[in-house]
Amino acid sequence: MWKIYKTDNMAKLIEEFQFCVESFHLDCTEHLSLSTLGNQMLNAAVRHAEPLGFGHKKLNDLGVTWVFSRLLIQMERYPREFDKYAIRTWIPSVSRYFTNRNFIIQDAEGSPIGYATSVWAMIDLATRQPVDITKLVPEYASAVVPPEEQPQCPVARTNRVRVTAEEPVYTFAPQFFDIDYNGHLNSIRAIEHFLNALPAEELRQHPVHRMEVAYSAEGKYHEPLGIYLSTGAEGEYAMEMRKADGTIACHCKVLL
Amino acid sequence: MWKIYKTDNMAKLIEEFQFCVESFHLDCTEHLSLSTLGNQMLNAAVRHAEPLGFGHKKLNDLGVTWVFSRLLIQMERYPREFDKYAIRTWIPSVSRYFTNRNFIIQDAEGSPIGYATSVWAMIDLATRQPVDITKLVPEYASAVVPPEEQPQCPVARTNRVRVTAEEPVYTFAPQFFDIDYNGHLNSIRAIEHFLNALPAEELRQHPVHRMEVAYSAEGKYHEPLGIYLSTGAEGEYAMEMRKADGTIACHCKVLL
Incomplete structure (x- = not known):
């Protein structure tokens, strides 16, 4: 203890x-x-x-x-x-x-x-x-x-992976239930959207083992956002959530 | 008590x-x-x-x-x-x-x-x-x-309102976080989508006073669904969530 x-x-x-x-x-x-x-x-x-x-x-x-x-x-x-x-x-x-x-x-x-x-x-x-x-x-x-x-907290920090995709695999605009008091995309809802962008059959069979999310710019209510995906080794995905002008709102890496 | x-x-x-x-x-x-x-x-x-x-x-x-x-x-x-x-x-x-x-x-x-x-x-x-x-x-x-x-449970049942809209105000397809074990649209997520389809400024100013939802057909993973909206008296909205073939998955009435 x-x-x-x-x-x-x-x-x-x-x-x-x-x-x-x-x-x-x-x-x-x-x-x-x-x-x-x-x-x-x-x-x-x-x-x-x-x-x-x-x-x-x-x-x-x-x-x-x-x-x-x-x-x-x-x-x-x-x-x-x-x-x-x-x-x-x-x-x-x-x-x-x-x-x-x-x-x-x-x-x-x-x-x-x-x-x-x-x-x-x-x-x-x-x-x-x-x-x-x-x-x-x-x-x-x-x-x-x-x-x-301090207790041990052995999580391996992953390397930033460049996402080279040119087309989004998933697009959305934050709605009422996605936003916080300031009208910005809620961080956990961002995670839901990232995972929604992955093939659901993969997620059903392999739970998320590791997920790293970095938030850089605030997504806003009704602002179009696209998720760009690059698939790495088996069960490894890197994604960027980009605004229409290319600004990265957040990026993430998932290992199933 | x-x-x-x-x-x-x-x-x-x-x-x-x-x-x-x-x-x-x-x-x-x-x-x-x-x-x-x-x-x-x-x-x-x-x-x-x-x-x-x-x-x-x-x-x-x-x-x-x-x-x-x-x-x-x-x-x-x-x-x-x-x-x-x-x-x-x-x-x-x-x-x-x-x-x-x-x-x-x-x-x-x-x-x-x-x-x-x-x-x-x-x-x-x-x-x-x-x-x-x-x-x-x-x-x-x-x-x-x-x-x-039984305790009193004084909620007024509302009348069914015909939704006459011909175009959806909101479209989506259930994603990983929307579905249950059977791959069907989760009932509470359906409520979120219905409310997301309303003008967010209205929802920010007037909380939902009464909401009635009736589920008739199961929305499925990745199946396109559209929400059709008719606006009634002030703060009153009737909506239908329809499948591509016109089948009503669920309908709801909201009073703000």
């Missing part, structure tokens, strides 16, 4: 959140859907950040918000209906403009079934420009778990 | 399930999204049916499954981030080919903030044809709450 750190206000630096796979959290393979898992990871992140003093309500008062820069998730297996699972999360590091957050997904017995790392930036709500985290929220540094005390 | 009935195996005939609005359960208006609520209602239904002896695992062994025939939901207001809410559910009636299930959505204080009624059929997994519920599962009748003991 991990040692639990407590700050002055008793918030835990490494915290674990319990979940259960309900029937309508399943995908069509009858395993926990990756989008439900993604949302629960983000819910855990919010719940973890809140008592530490940098939940998004507090950030809102400061005129800033978190934006998702990168997510890398690696799953050995996915829980099934009525399975309990837990998400353990902590902050491994912070620099001026970025902070990381790691996750371990554990089965009912506490054994890891997946790991994830993520990178976040803090942006000014008005200008949408990055702000210096260490300056705006100096106490943030005290929430970082010292390296020697 | 409602009286709680118990059958021999102690399952409750009227049961209440507790939830909390997590950050990534919100829609872009920062209220609990109707699709998250819909999924939680279905999760509550499954959790309620399981100990009563007709959960879908048991039904699977019998070679049958539940299909959603109709859902009518009326919300006075939607909970917000971190709000607790409860879903109370029970079975008000059963006939040979259909059974009903009602829901009350309650705020943290137990006051109703919404109501829903639903109609379900039981179909043979192989033939996809309806089966006689009262014959296949005779004990089902004992799970029906006697009329005089």
